[in-house]
Amino acid sequence: MKEKVLALLKEIRGDVDFENEEKLIDDGILDSFDIIGIVSELNDTFDIDITADELEPENFNTLNAIVALVESLM
Amino acid sequence: MVSFQFILFSAVVLLLYYTVARRWQWILLFCASIALILYVSPKAAILTAITTLSVYLLGIALDRKNEEYRSAVAQTDENGKKKELKEAFRRRKQRYVFIAVLICLGILCGVKLATSFVDVLNELILDRLGKGLSRTDILVPVGLSYYTFKAIGYVVDVYRDRIRAQRNICKLALFLLFFPTLTQGPIDRYEDTAEQFFRFHPFEYRNLSFGAQRILWGYMKKLILAERLNVVVNELFSGNYQGFYILVGALLAGVQIYADFSGGIDVTLGLAECMGLRLTENFRQPYMAKSVAEFWQRWHITLGVWMGKYVFYPISLSKPFSKLGRKAKEKLGPENGKVIAPSIASFIVFFLVGIWHGVGMKYVIYGLYQAFFVSTNTLFSKHYEKMRGFFHIDPERKSWQIFQMIRTLMLITIGRLITRADSAQHIYNLFRSMFAEFNIWVFFDESFFNLGLDRKNFFLMLFAILILLAVDIIKERGIRIRETISAQSLPVRWLIYYLAIFALLIFGMYGPAFDPANFVYGGF
Incomplete structure (x- = not known):
């Protein structure tokens, strides 16, 4: 799961060190267009429904948080 | 806020805050805020009361639904059933949040439209009859936009189960209507700022x-x-x-x-x-931004965050937009296709921000203009990178960064011209007049000393x-x-x-x- 999410993230922003960054949102590393791209890819790949309700920094600040979010919606 | 009365009022409140009202500071601030509203717009205060009361009641109703959902989920282990419950509760809660947003926006839009309508009516008929209405004939509650945004944010956050509803209406009113924020915000979020209002604050010299x-x-x-x-x-x-x-x-x-x-x-x-x-801070050195997109992250920050949370993301991730995004990716390829849906969403945001400033065709142009730079920033980023490589530009270099800041300043300045104009025709006229004359000498003679x-x-x-x-x-x-x-x-x-x-x-x-x-x- 984690590898799959990581590959998907790398596809969208290859320049970001997703494994070590802890503040992807708080430090502005991902912008709103990246987030929309990531969420729509996650929704399509894992057949889940991440809505605006889940779009809080704590769900996207780290790779682990993103994986946890995906798992909670599966 | 620049008036002597306001300064005196604030000084008195501050004095009471640390002396006789020490034990009930938040009640003092609540009373002061209500007093100010009743003093500035006594009749329109009824509209303020309607907004406050509706988000208060619907907030509690949503909170109850959240609790019901939690206990229902706790009773089942089945994943499929949990999903079903979530969907069912979401639909029920949506009704409440829809009513709350409708009331808040209804009042905001109603008042805004009424004031614009007065202008049009005056221009067309009443001025000629010598019976012009004044904008003050319309009930405009003080702080309307700012508390409305805060109220919508509050009720949506309860709906999203991020916060518990406030059970004390006076406390909720204080968060929405805290008197220093009435004139121009900031648009605080309940979860970031509200609780501190209700705590005791001892006097500290540093503060x-x-x-x-x-x-x-x-x-x-x-x-x-x-x-x-x-x-x-x-x-x-x-x-x-x-x-x-x-x-x-x-x-x-x-x-x-x-x-x-x-x-x-x-x-x-x-x-x-x-x-x-x-x-919450509202500015972070906006003119040091290196792109238009970054400018909007540094300028009127609380409005930007609000628009992102309650307009941009919900639109971009809505079903029709997700569908549109998928289609765009098929047709235009993943790189270009992925920006289509969020670009349209950001146009809508800038358009809304525009018409919030005033009704008019120019705000459509303004919205398109800003959204163009925000979305092309992402769309062309790879090409920009290549171009920089070709010209051997080091993005970390100071001179390049200063160039970017000046470029952003110019783009924002041109945007400013659009909002300065009275109509779409006027925008064109302003641009034309900018290039009508190469009067560079105005910088060297005494021209600028005759401007008032x-x-x-x-x-x-x-x-x-x-x-x-x-x-x-x-x-x-x-x-x-x-x-x-x-x-x-x-x-x-x-x-x-x-x-x-x-x-x-x-x-x-x-x-x-x-x-x-x-x-x-x-x-x-």
Whole structure:
């Protein structure tokens, strides 16, 4: 799961060190267009429904948080 | 907020806050806020009450649904059943949140439309009959936009189960209507700021000193700089000037709105700080932005965050937009296709921000203009990178970064021209007049001293702009100015305070003979 999410993230922003960054949102590393791209890819790949309700920094600040979010919606 | 009454009112509240009202500080602030609303707009306060009461009641109803959902989920282990429950509760909750948003937006839009309608009606009929209505004939509650945004944010956050509903309506009202925030925000989020209002805050010298410094700085920006700029900018856009005058006018208009708006926010945040309260920052050196997208992350931050959370993301991730995104990716390829849906969503956001400032065709143009730069930023980023590589430009280089800042400033300045115009035709005229004459000599002769400010005042204005710029550069470097001042020895510290106070008293444009313009964002 984690590898799959990581590959998907790398596809969208290859320049970001997703494994070590802890503040992807708080430090502005991902912008709103990246987030929309990531969420729509996650929704399509894992057949889940991440809505605006889940779009809080704590769900996207780290790779682990993103994986946890995906798992909670599966 | 610049009136003597407001300053006196705030001083009295502050005094009571730390003396007789020590044990019930939040009740004092609640009463002060309500008193101010009743004083400024007594009749329209009914609209304020309707908004407050509806988000209060619907917030509690949503909170109950959240609780019911939690206990229902706790009783089942099945994943499929949990999903079903979530969907069922979401649909039920959506009804409540829809009603709340409808009431809040209904009042906001109703009042906004009514005021625009008065203008149109006057222009068409009433003025000719000599019976022109004034905008004040419409019930406009003080702080309408700002508390409405906060109220919607609150109720949606309860719906999203991020916060518990506030069970005390007076406490909720204080969060929505805290008097320093009524004129121009910031648009705080409940979860970030509300709880501190209800705690006891003992008197601390540091809070008072830092807060007072910030208030002083805010008034300096407003009364020394923004008021002077107001004179010059109004003259330059009076229709009698062209060529470089218009360019300078647009640049100065940008500084004016910055000094005016951020000055007002400094007063608000400073006043709150005096009470030991921390509100959300609204500006982060906007003119140091290196792209238009970044500018909007540094300018009117709380509105941007609000728009992102409650408009941009819900639209971009809605079913029709997700579908559109998928189709765009099929047709245009993943790289270009992925920006289509969020680009349209960001156009909608800028359009909404535009019509919030006023109704008119020019805001459609303004929305398109801003959204174009925000979305192309992502769309062309790879091409920009290649271009930089081709020209051997190091993006970390200072000179390149300064170039980017100036480029952003120019793009924002052109955007400012759009909002300065009265109509779409006027936008065209302004642009045309900018290039109608190559009057570069205006920079070298005495032309600028005939724009309503004499030579002395004009230079004072330029000097003030330089100070503002210097302060922003210092802040951008991460130096905390107030901490630095407080680390100085007592005489140096007081020398700085005295200089600031005297500068404000001597150079500030106020007093019985001068009527300071209202805060620009107070009108929204």
